[in-house]
Amino acid sequence: MICMLSITPEKYSEIQRSTRSELETTIQTEWPDTKNECPYEVRQYFDSRDQLSVLDSIVYKGSRIVIPPSMHKDMLNLLHKSHLGIVKSKSRAREIMYWPAMNADIEQAVNNCSSCAEYQKQQNREPLMPTPTPDLPYSRVGTDLFEFEGKKYLILVDYYSKYIDAVQLRSETTAAIIEAMKTVFACHGLPGILRSDNGPQFSSATFKNFCAEHGIEHERSSPHFQSANGEAERAVQTVKHLWMKCEDKQLALLDYRTTPLENIQLSPAQILMGRRPRNTLPASQDLLKPITHDLRKVKQHLNAQKAKQKFYYDRRNVKELSPLENGTTVRIETPGSKSLSSGENPQDEEDDPIEDSCFNESAIENAATPLVRDIPANHSNALQTRSGRIVKPPVKLNL
Structure with missing residues (x-):
């Protein structure tokens, strides 16, 4: 019979020995009337008993070889030796072999393969999760650092009014950032929530103490995921585009703050301050008088805008991902590498030199x-x- 199969003599003999000891005797005898009366090791074959046949101590289901349980692991290793995906591995197996729950075993083997997991495709984007619109101006503020023409700046943007402040920094230390924030907060008040990325300045103990002392809830975005701090990232892009085309940076910011937002017909300054600041354009005195506006209508317009953005974003290839539980092993793409890794950084985290420099005044002056x-x-x-x-x-x- 071996001449009728594309198989080595050694593998043929191995299947024969395993089949004799595990399947042949039970399958050749008369099957019982119910599944529960079958021996446990062949109970899974009861539903397909009419399709099974034995020839030369090898069990066949049609033209496919029935692999005995002791050889399942070896067959899975052969199927996945070239690290084909789940679909192709199933296609290869269905043509030549069979055992109960073979498809599930193949899926489990491929999913547990470390090499396939390391070089697997990235998951689909999740549906857009917009940040809820705050109820009051300057209650939620986003912040970030950026560089323009060789100088470092701190940007602060209000999630409600879209009002932007950009302050030049004398250094990139935590102390310099805190001083710049105090200058802005002295004009607009302390925000309730401050969102930033995971930069060393924002993750330092000094900045944590600053937020705790002033009653500010500090939110940090996910590492290497800039969209989580999208309001600040967008504000940086807006400011850079303005400054690249304008000689007077502060005048460009003033014009932006006094320009009405789309579909709201209120400028960021009007929403935040309740008045139109005077700019270079001629305007009547009545337009510069403080007026009150309905905060509910502003919030409705902002929510409608976010809903529109979510609608068009979700039209792309997005997918709801299963929630992660504690203890679940995950793999992430490290910066500069196309493979996915689950290992932790072997180097112990050292004290942040930026944070330590905050306690040394001379280091602050010479931070450059x-x-x-x-x-x-x-x-x-x-x-x-x-x-x-x-x-x-x-x-x-x-x-």
Whole structure:
């Protein structure tokens, strides 16, 4: 019979031995009337008993070989040796072999494969989850850092009025950021919620103490997911586009703050302050007088705008993902790598040099100068900045 099968003699003999000890005797005998009367090891074959036949100590279902239980693991390894996906692995198996629950076993084997999990495709985007519109102006504020023309700036944007403040920083330390925020908060008041990314300045203990002392709830976005802090990211883009085309940066900000928002016919300054600040355009005195507006209508317009954005975003290839539970093993794509990794960073987290520098006034003044720290042996002539970047001296030709 081996001449009728595309199989090595060794594998043929192995299937014969396993079949004799596990399946042949029970299948060749008369089947009982009910499934519960069958021996446990062949109970799963009861529904397909009429399609089973034995030839040369090998059980067949039609033209497919019935693999005995002791060889399931070996067959799964052969099927997935080339790391094909679930669909192709099932297609290969269905043509030549059979055992009960074979499809489920193949799915489990492919899902548990570490190599396939490391190089699997990214999951679909989840449906858009807009941030709820706050009830009051300046109750929820987004913040971020950005660079423009070689200078560092702090940006603050109100989620309700879309009012933007951009403050130049003398350094990137936590203390300098806190001082810039205090200047803005002195004009508009303290926000109830402050959202930022996971930058070292915002995740430091000093910034945490600042928020706790002033009664500010600090929310941080997910690492490497800029959309979670989308309001601030969008404000940075708006400011950069304005400043690239304007010579007077502050006048450009004033014009933005006094321009009515789409579908609301109220400017960010009107929503936040209740009045139109005077700009370079001629305007009557009546237009500059403070007026009150209905906060409910403003919120309705903002909610309608968010709903419209969600509608068009969700038309793309989005999918509801299953919620994660505590203890679930996950894999993430590390920056600079296309593979997915589940391992943790082996290096212990060191104290943030930016946070430590906040307690040293001289370090704050000289924050722009590189900080000399322990340098690897292969970069003995290099310096390391506060952000961790290694600066090597240029290689010059000896002419």
